[in-house]
Amino acid sequence: MTTSDKSPHLDHDTVRAVADLARLNLTDEEVVRFAGQLGQVLAHAEKLQAVNTADVPPTPYVLSLANVAREDEPAPGLSQEEALANAPEQDRGFFRVKSFFGS
Amino acid sequence: MTSARSADLVTVGGIEWQLVVGMEVHAQVATRSKMFCACSATYQGFDPNSHVCPVCLGMPGAMPVINQRAVEATIATGLALGCRIPDTAVFARKNYTYPDLPKGYQITQFEYPLCVDGRVDIPLPGGDTGTIRIRRAHLEEDTGKTTHEGGSSLVDLNRAGVPLMEIVTEADITSAEEAYGFLVRLRTILRYLGVNSGDMEKGALRCEPNISVRTAEQAARGAYGTKVEVKNLNSLRAVRAAIAFEHNRQARVLAKGGSIEQVNMGWDESRQITVLQRSKESSDDYRYFPEPDLPPLRISPEDIAHIEAGLPELVQAKEDRYVNDWGVRPAEASLLASERPLATWFEAAVAAWGGEDGKPQTMALWVTTELLALLHRQGEGQDLRQIADIRVQPHQLADLLTALADRQINNNTAKQVLAAMMETGEDPNAIIEREGLALVSDTSMLDAAILEIFEANPDEHARIQAGEMKLLGFFMGQVMKATRGQADPQTARTRLQELLGSGS
Numbered sequence: 001m002t003t004s005d006k007s008p009h010l011d012h013d014t015v016r017a018v019a020d021l022a023r024l025n026l027t028d029e030e031v032v033r034f035a036g037q038l039g040q041v042l043a044h045a046e047k048l049q050a051v052n053t054a055d056v057p058p059t060p061y062v063l064s065l066a067n068v069a070r071e072d073e074p075a076p077g078l079s080q081e082e083a084l085a086n087a088p089e090q091d092r093g094f095f096r097v098k099s100f101f102g103s
Numbered sequence: 104m105t106s107a108r109s110a111d112l113v114t115v116g117g118i119e120w121q122l123v124v125g126m127e128v129h130a131q132v133a134t135r136s137k138m139f140c141a142c143s144a145t146y147q148g149f150d151p152n153s154h155v156c157p158v159c160l161g162m163p164g165a166m167p168v169i170n171q172r173a174v175e176a177t178i179a180t181g182l183a184l185g186c187r188i189p190d191t192a193v194f195a196r197k198n199y200t201y202p203d204l205p206k207g208y209q210i211t212q213f214e215y216p217l218c219v220d221g222r223v224d225i226p227l228p229g230g231d232t233g234t235i236r237i238r239r240a241h242l243e244e245d246t247g248k249t250t251h252e253g254g255s256s257l258v259d260l261n262r263a264g265v266p267l268m269e270i271v272t273e274a275d276i277t278s279a280e281e282a283y284g285f286l287v288r289l290r291t292i293l294r295y296l297g298v299n300s301g302d303m304e305k306g307a308l309r310c311e312p313n314i315s316v317r318t319a320e321q322a323a324r325g326a327y328g329t330k331v332e333v334k335n336l337n338s339l340r341a342v343r344a345a346i347a348f349e350h351n352r353q354a355r356v357l358a359k360g361g362s363i364e365q366v367n368m369g370w371d372e373s374r375q376i377t378v379l380q381r382s383k384e385s386s387d388d389y390r391y392f393p394e395p396d397l398p399p400l401r402i403s404p405e406d407i408a409h410i411e412a413g414l415p416e417l418v419q420a421k422e423d424r425y426v427n428d429w430g431v432r433p434a435e436a437s438l439l440a441s442e443r444p445l446a447t448w449f450e451a452a453v454a455a456w457g458g459e460d461g462k463p464q465t466m467a468l469w470v471t472t473e474l475l476a477l478l479h480r481q482g483e484g485q486d487l488r489q490i491a492d493i494r495v496q497p498h499q500l501a502d503l504l505t506a507l508a509d510r511q512i513n514n515n516t517a518k519q520v521l522a523a524m525m526e527t528g529e530d531p532n533a534i535i536e537r538e539g540l541a542l543v544s545d546t547s548m549l550d551a552a553i554l555e556i557f558e559a560n561p562d563e564h565a566r567i568q569a570g571e572m573k574l575l576g577f578f579m580g581q582v583m584k585a586t587r588g589q590a591d592p593q594t595a596r597t598r599l600q601e602l603l604g605s606g607s
Binding site for chain 1: 134135136140141142143144150151152153154155156157159160168169170171172173174193198200202214215250251253254255256257258259260388390393395397398399400401
């Protein structure tokens with residue numbers, strides 16, 4: 001399959017934005033490489049656009065399940081100790097994380 | 104749409120700047136357990152991270168399950184707001200990275216919300232009605248709480264996963280007062296339904312107005328200004344003040360040739376100003392997609408009919424009924440209907456005393472003036488819902504008003520007895536009897552008192568006998584004094600006149 005001309009919408013800025021959302025630091029070379037690879041994935045998915053779906057209702061869920069719910073009954077969960085057991089840092093019962101806004 | 108009659112205008116630089124506000128309201132749904140797991144939904148006053156489980160901690164492999172009660176409460180709210188309930192609702196993932204939701208996404212509803220296209224009618228000054236359209240109401244999960252301390256944040260996830268209803272209006276609000284009126288009415292409806300406590304101070308009800316201004320010329324071609332979202336509003340007063348402040352600020356900036364940035368502002372309660380919270384450098388990219396762990400909700404017409412049948416009579420219907428069926432004045436009707444426990448108390452009192460001959464209006468006045476004054480004196484703050492806990496029972500106030508109507512007691516005594524009833528919860532007649540408060544209409548007793556007064560005041564007696572009738576007031580005063588205010592005024596006057604007549 002030939003590549004980038006089929007996915008002109010996937011420019012390098014888009015690749016950088018997606019990488020940023022995924023918390024990935026890409027080098028310039030990687031941006032070029034992934035623009036090509038991701039473009040192929042999109043081009044493949046775009047083939048689905050050719051299918052006529054005029055009579056198909058929106059399908060947010062592929063199984064025929066619906067209305068799976070539970071009664072509003074509380075039940076005990078984890079203790080504070082259990083909840084915090086895997087926390088890299090904890091403090092007075094709280095998870096401690098690096099502040100997002102500086103301070 | 105609301106007309107411009109109640110709109111706030113700020114004139115700066117010779118230009119009138121109209122206010123445009125849309126509102127996002129988040130209301131915690133009053134459930135016992137969380138939205139997608141069985142953890143207790145109460146989080147205030149508990150040790151941090153003590154009401155959590157693998158689901159709300161976002162642990163790998165943990166599966167959410169929908170809380171049925173939260174769904175029903177949201178549909179009930181939608182129906183009360185006149186919304187249409189589509190046949191399918193779908194939960195979606197809203198992706199963002201912040202430690203208040205450890206999954207890395209919030210489960211919410213996006214393309215397929217539970218409720219769409221509703222409206223709230225609100226009373227405006229001058230007897231007009233304003234309409235605020237509701238765009239949608241959907242269900243999602245609340246986030247945890249973060250406390251910033253030094254360079255780090257402390258995270259408590261007890262609140263993470265508590266069910267939250269988001270109610271979004273169209274940009275129909277044109278004045279700070281209208282925004283206030285809308286929120287008061289919405290809060291009343293939520294409390295009537297029992298789906299939310301309405302406590303803004305505790306964060307159970309949160310409101311984020313989107314505020315922009317525009318000129319008449321912009322309005323004429325349907326254009327809007329850039330909107331600013333204000334957060335951190337912990338009271339109805341703060342919402343009103345923040346909107347008025349932003350209206351002025353934006354008008355000034357624009358009049359000076361500046362521009363409004365699309366930003367989030369916070370409300371600084373102590374300084375009564377908005378302050379820049381976060382500048383949106385790039386538009387948020389939440390990458391919504393249908394939640395693969397939750398099958399859709401299919402809402403049948405029977406489901407909707409069932410929930411609708413369970414709705415209580417709502418605030419507007421009550422107000423109208425008090426006015427139209429019972430002849431209560433709009434001012435009292437509106438106050439009495441404003442909180443469901445108060446309306447329930449009032450209706451029980453009317454049921455005990457009678458709905459005819461203007462009795463409901465008399466009862467309405469006694470409840471809204473005397474009873475609420477006593478409640479404010481002994482209650483905490485001005486919360487009218489505290490009426491549910493007072494010692495006076497509705498039928499006891501009815502008995503008191505019967506005693507007043509039968510002229511067993513006078514108005515002042517009735518107020519005195521009511522105050523005693525608030526303290527002890529006793530029946531009014533027991534208090535009247537024990538304290539000897541009944542009006543004296545026993546004519547022999549009255550006659551004896553009057554003759555004594557004539558004797559003690561020979562001068563005045565002679566003058567009134569000579570025709571100085573203005574002294575009648577003096578003698579009435581003496582009779583009331585002699586009977587410690589318990590003489591029935593009408594009987595006393597008649598006896599006084601007859602004894603004066605017979606003596607001449």
